[in-house]
Amino acid sequence: MERTLFERLGGLDAITAVVEDFRDRVAQDDRINLKFARTDLARLRKMLIDQVCEATGGPCQYNGRSMKQAHGGMKVTTGEFNALVEDLVATLNQFKVPSAERDELLAILGPLKSDIVEVNSSEVGTPLPDEFQPAPALM
Ligand code: HEM
Numbered sequence: 001m002e003r004t005l006f007e008r009l010g011g012l013d014a015i016t017a018v019v020e021d022f023r024d025r026v027a028q029d030d031r032i033n034l035k036f037a038r039t040d041l042a043r044l045r046k047m048l049i050d051q052v053c054e055a056t057g058g059p060c061q062y063n064g065r066s067m068k069q070a071h072g073g074m075k076v077t078t079g080e081f082n083a084l085v086e087d088l089v090a091t092l093n094q095f096k097v098p099s100a101e102r103d104e105l106l107a108i109l110g111p112l113k114s115d116i117v118e119v120n121s122s123e124v125g126t127p128l129p130d131e132f133q134p135a136p137a138l139m
Pocket residue numbers: 032035036037038039040043044047048051063064065066070071076080081082084109110112113116133134135136
């Protein structure tokens with residue numbers, strides 16, 4: 001039987017390393033980092049690991065907000081979405097994830113765009129609206 005994408009990516013340790021590198025890249029990226037100004041980064045790290053693990057067939061359960069809930073009111077633009085995908089691709093390339101696995105992961109995440117992007121514009125670096133309510137920090 002074909003191994004799951006989770007297994008082919010290298011399992012939970014590899015996914016954790018990818019998420020941590022990706023988080024650090026996003027934090028350095030002025031095209032998108034304003035959106036994370038009030039985010040609990042420990043929670044984000046856990047949620048991203050759980051989401052990628054579960055979505056690729058691994059033994060995790062994502063218990064975070066839906067993509068619509070998590071990003072609603074954040075006013076993410078199309079340009080900012082593309083910037084985040086670029087950062088993810090840079091991370092996957094750094095870890096030498098083969099193109100087949102990279103493309104499978106992007107095909108899983110790409111369709112979430114319509115739940116995340118609220119502003120159809122190529123603009124980047126737009127601020128987080130004051131009214132945005134971040135998710136509670138992890139205990
Ligand atoms: C396919 C693309 C994306 C995926 C899979 C994704 C996934 C997630 C997940 C799993 C969470 C955690 C939700 C929770 O805590 O319950 C989250 C939160 C967040 N995402 Fe995304 N996201 C994507 C794109 C983006 C983009 C393009 C931006 C902004 C440029 C963004 C900004 C944020 C921020 C700021 C939070 C934290 C919100 C808070 O503090 O409550 N995300 N995302």
